[in-house]
Amino acid sequence: DTGVSQDPRHKITKRGQNVTFRCDPISEHNRLYWYRQTLGQGPEFLTYFQNEAQLEKSRLLSDRFSAERPKGSFSTLEIQRTEQGDSAMYLCASSRIQRESHLYGYTFGSGTRLTVV
Amino acid sequence: SQQGEEDPQALSIQEGENATMNCSYKTSINNLQWYRQNSGRGLVHLILIRSNEREKHSGRLRVTLDTSKKSSSLLITASRAADTASYFCATDAERNTGFQKLVFGTGTRLLVSP
Numbered sequence: 001d002t003g004v005s006q007d008p009r010h011k012i013t014k015r016g017q018n019v020t021f022r023c024d025p026i027s028e029h030n031r032l033y034w035y036r037q038t039l040g041q042g043p044e045f046l047t048y049f050q051n052e053a054q055l056e057k058s059r060l061l062s063d064r065f066s067a068e069r070p071k072g073s074f075s076t077l078e079i080q081r082t083e084q085g086d087s088a089m090y091l092c093a094s095s096r097i098q099r100e101s102h103l104y105g106y107t108f109g110s111g112t113r114l115t116v117v
Numbered sequence: 118s119q120q121g122e123e124d125p126q127a128l129s130i131q132e133g134e135n136a137t138m139n140c141s142y143k144t145s146i147n148n149l150q151w152y153r154q155n156s157g158r159g160l161v162h163l164i165l166i167r168s169n170e171r172e173k174h175s176g177r178l179r180v181t182l183d184t185s186k187k188s189s190s191l192l193i194t195a196s197r198a199a200d201t202a203s204y205f206c207a208t209d210a211e212r213n214t215g216f217q218k219l220v221f222g223t224g225t226r227l228l229v230s231p
Contacts (some may be wrong), residue, residue, distance in 0.1 A: 004159075006159075014139075033218065033219075035221075041222050041223060042207075042222050042224050043160070043205075045218050045219070045220065046219070049220055056218070082187045091160070093160075093219075104165070106150075106219060107162065108152075108160040108162075110158055110159040113157070
């Protein structure tokens with residue numbers, strides 16, 4: 001297992017365009033998280049999946065954002081009509097099931113850096 | 118929103134010295150975790166301390182937790198240039214529904230000079 005993979009690593013897009021990011025979690029992890037990180041700040045929670053169910057979305061996730069996790073495997077995060085304020089690092093993480101989660105941390109991917117010009 | 122703050126925001130030391138970073142948080146927690154992030158990269162899990170633990174060690178890392186003060190500290194002993202990174206604390210406050218998410222602090226940027 002090579003850990004959590006994110007694609008692409010970098011994305012430059014023009015304002016108003018749509019972008020989609022992909023995350024492949026560790027295969028035995030049934031929880032998947034998306035975070036956003038701006039320069040000089042800690043990651044901020046966006047949304048969370050347990051298997052294929054999206055259980056919570058942050059208020060940061062406006063209606064231009066949508067995330068899916070079909071079949072409880074990989075996940076996609078789409079941003080429609082991008083704005084300059086969307087420029088950030090988008091991080092994906094996965095973790096083990098709840099009863100073990102107090103023993104282990106999250107495994108993060110390397111992130112997708114989005115620049116909206 | 119961030120759960121808490123870390124102190125100092127930036128720390129510059131020489132190789133071989135110890136580095137101490139502090140984290141304060143706001144709500145009751147199940148556990149507190151420390152992560153490291155090299156510039157432009159993802160986060161790497163370093164250590165997890167549960168709310169009923171007061172101190173934990175892992176290699177050159179020592180973490181303490183004071184739930185009465187809602188604070189934690191991370192000590193890196195005998196620092197190396199390769200320890201240069203940003204360090205984040207994150208709290209896990211599981212709700213009654215069982216939902217778990219990590220809430221991160223603002224981070225400490227550590228620079229270790231050779």
